[in-house]
Amino acid sequence: MLLKYKYKLKPHKSQGLIIANWLELARRQYNYRLAERLNWFEATRTPVNACPLNVSVVPIERIYQNIPEFRIQTRDGRKKDSNGHPITRKGDKHPNIIDGYVAWETVQLADLVQTKKLFPEYKSIHSQVLQDVIQRVQTTMDNFTQPDKNGKTSGRPKFKGKHYYNSFSYPQLSNTNIVKNANGRYCINLPKIDLVPLVFNRPIPVGFKVKTGTVIREADGWYISFTIEDKSVPVEVGEIQPTRKNSKGIDLGLLHYVVTSNGEFVEVPKFFRFSEHRLSKLQARLAKKPKHSKGWKILKGKIRSLHQLIARQRLDWQFKLAYHLFSNVSVIFVEDLQIASLVRRCKAKLGDNGQFLPNGQSAKSGLNKSLQDAAFGQFVQVLEYVAWKLGKRIIKVDPKGTSQYCWQCLNKVSKSLSERWHSCPKCGQELDRDYNSALLIQKIGLLSTRDEENHFC
Numbered sequence: 020m021l022l023k024y025k026y027k028l029k030p031h032k033s034q035g036l037i038i039a040n041w042l043e044l045a046r047r048q049y050n051y052r053l054a055e056r057l058n059w060f061e062a063t064r065t066p067v068n069a070c071p072l073n074v075s076v077v078p079i080e081r082i083y084q085n086i087p088e089f090r091i092q093t094r095d096g097r098k099k100d101s102n103g104h105p106i107t108r109k110g111d112k113h114p115n116i117i118d119g120y121v122a123w124e125t126v127q128l129a130d131l132v133q134t135k136k137l138f139p140e141y142k143s144i145h146s147q148v149l150q151d152v153i154q155r156v157q158t159t160m161d162n163f164t165q166p167d168k169n170g171k172t173s174g175r176p177k178f179k180g181k182h183y184y185n186s187f188s189y190p191q192l193s194n195t196n197i198v199k200n201a202n203g204r205y206c207i208n209l210p211k212i213d214l215v216p217l218v219f220n221r222p223i224p225v226g227f228k229v230k231t232g233t234v235i236r237e238a239d240g241w242y243i244s245f246t247i248e249d250k251s252v253p254v255e256v257g258e259i260q261p262t263r264k265n266s267k268g269i270d271l272g273l274l275h276y277v278v279t280s281n282g283e284f285v286e287v288p289k290f291f292r293f294s295e296h297r298l299s300k301l302q303a304r305l306a307k308k309p310k311h312s313k314g315w316k317i318l319k320g321k322i323r324s325l326h327q328l329i330a331r332q333r334l335d336w337q338f339k340l341a342y343h344l345f346s347n348v349s350v351i352f353v354e355d356l357q358i359a360s361l362v363r364r365c366k367a368k369l370g371d372n373g374q375f376l377p378n379g380q381s382a383k384s385g386l387n388k389s390l391q392d393a394a395f396g397q398f399v400q401v402l403e404y405v406a407w408k409l410g411k412r413i414i415k416v417d418p419k420g421t422s423q424y425c426w427q428c429l430n431k432v433s434k435s436l437s438e439r440w441h442s443c444p445k446c447g448q449e450l451d452r453d454y455n456s457a458l459l460i461q462k463i464g465l466l467s468t469r470d471e472e473n474h475f476c
């Protein structure tokens with residue numbers, strides 16, 4: 020079981036300066052390393068179906084000129100064979116370019132020595148924090164170039180401006196890093212920064228080990244988020260066998276946030292819409308101020324705080340709702356939603372003369388805003404966490420067709436999004452469409468878990 024615990028940091032003034040300085044250095048390093056990757060990426064490939072005639076042909080020597088062909092190991096490797104001899108030894112030669120592909124992560128990690136020589140300020144950063152920056156570049160490039168299991172890749176990585184790079188990570192922390200200082204105050208011992216006081220409002224659960232720590236900048240100061248792990252705790256409590264009585268299906272939607280299969284309708288919270296008016300007023304005022312002036316900075320801070328407030332209200336509300344939903348059942352069936360594909364722009368429709376025809380995007384923009392406001396993805400995560408905490412179970416169900424079929428006789432009853440009522444001509448069911456979905460989700464869930472049982476027999 021892997022969890023995230025977040026605490027507020029209360030750094031002294033000098034520590035705050037160090038942290039802010041590190042963040043800025045990490046940001047520059049990130050942008051530089053990303054540029055290296057993108058330059059190489061763009062110089063070495065062009066889309067097969069759209070090869071432009073005036074493509075700049077970069078000579079192969081130029082592409083590889085800054086990448087040494089080999090690197091020589093400076094120390095014995097940590098991994099050892101059965102006789103206790105290191106598998107890789109000092110002086111070993113490793114190729115940097117394999118089949119024309121550059122082993123970027125290792126090349127960039129090795130190049131950090133050069134960075135520290137050229138820019139001595141990088142010597143002040145903890146080496147693992149700096150290495151983590153390169154790992155981040157590797158991850159974004161992987162997401163960009165390698166399709167996931169659905170065959171989708173994320174967009175071209177962006178360079179990070181000052182307000183878009185907000186955290187750095189220590190990849191190796193442990194429980195012993197949380198200590199009390201001379202005054203008996205809880206502190207986190209961050210290597211190369213020293214003891215930073217933190218608000219230790221809840222203890223790390225017994226048995227859990229602190230793995231990594233990420234220092235985060237938010238609107239009201241610094242936070243640290245620990246990933247903590249206990250391998251002995253299973254992620255899912257599988258023993259509870261769902262039955263009609265101890266389970267419920269829930270349907271997530273925008274008209275009602277949650278509809279349960281026992282007929283409960285939970286209203287959509289409109290935190291964002293409530294604060295939207297205030298936000299738009301602040302933004303209008305911001306537009307009139309000269310950029311980076313004193314007043315501009317104050318307003319910017321206010322806007323950031325408002326966003327933070329909305330996010331916190333939402334998360335708090337979701338936790339309360341999750342506990343409420345689990346209060347009378349042990350198993351909840353929920354749709355396995357693909358949020359990313361829900362929040363998307365409509366495809367452009369072109370007319371005969373190449374003009375743009377109405378495609379319903381303006382209506383969908385409002386819907387997208389509501390979808391992001393409702394944050395269903397986050398809510399499912401909260402449900403999973405609460406289920407684990409209570410020793411209960413959450414099961415995801417394929418949402419395909421849950422709004423189109425009758426829950427009782429499984430007859431297909433097609434409806435458009437605007438039809439809110441489900442009336443089945445076959446068995447005469449008359450009920451709210453979302454209520455029908457919730458009942459159907461429960462039914463599918465119960466059937467699928469029963470199948471599982473049969474397979475085991």
Ligand SMILES: [Zn+2]
Binds near residue numbers: 425426429444446
């Ligand atoms: Zn029916």
